[in-house]
Amino acid sequence: MTWTVLAIETSCDETSAAVVRGREVLSNVVSSQIDLHKQWGGVVPEMAARAHVESIVPAYRQALADAQMDQSQIDGIAVTNCPGLVGALSVGVTAAKALSAVWNKPLLGIHHLEGHILSPLAGLVEIPYPHLCLLVSGGHTELIEVLEPFKYKLLGETLDDAAGEAFDKGSRLLGLGYPGGKAIQDAARDGSPKRYSLPRAIQDDPYHFSFSGLKTAVSRLVEREGGKLSIPDAAASLQAAIVESLSSKALAAVEQHGYKGLTLVGGVAANQSLRETLQLECERMGVVFATPEPELCTDNAAMIGIVGSLRFARGDRSDLSLDCFSSAPLP
Ligand code: KG4
């Protein structure tokens, strides 16, 4: 049976609900809190939780309406329960439990990162196993072996900042605001990536990343250049440093392990330069490259629904004691 799932995602600053059948996304409503958190330069957990409370009911109702469905056509409810901000997660989990109890439908807790990892399946592309997943978001930067469906092995991760944090902190230092990834990408469009030299990947460790040195280097650059600093050139140079650090390690791992494919997921996967670089290199190496549409890279419930639908079909279930966790290993 292919499960039709109502999915809910509230792990950070997007309130999202979606209806998914198998790998097919029937609706995906994302209510962003960016304007709320912008004035503070980052996500304020307490405000995020309160905003989820306001948006969750309209979001799930809109997701059903967009899919032209009512509750009788939903087979189960999937919800992100880890990792993330516990106050934010608990809003989604509480809503999902209430719907599960009232509608008498099964419930399933989903790991947020598994949602990102399986998000390329929404494109209905076939990705051969084993493949490598480069997961890059605001909180995570990981190389994950996908040995077979639902079987993951962490190969490497960041030793300090996540790639998204490198964009966000760099953007703040350059006065481009929050969230930084899109702001840097836009500013970099008219800049020269060769103008300022910034540090690249750590050389002696093949699978681990480090971005804290880059942040320090941007801070020094801003101090040194003062009013002479070209913002487009600095943005382009920062973007190039992050893209090269990520792509060089991911591509080297693909080559060394002989993976048949590479997937690129998470909020930073929306970055055009990173997408183009990996697409070109994978074509050259003759391996499959898959990445979701940019709107399925940043946080969304559709990816949670894909995992939910596939896992419900395998017999996975949670009960009403489902809890939330700020961190949790991959399933
Ligand atoms: O996956 P996500 O939406 O939330 C987390 O689970 O963390 O990722 C958010 C991160 C932020 O750091 C944001 O700056 C980054 O993704 N991001 C981008 C772009 N769009 C979002 N980074 C680079 N280029 C983009 N176009």
Ligand code: ZN
């Ligand atoms: Zn995420």
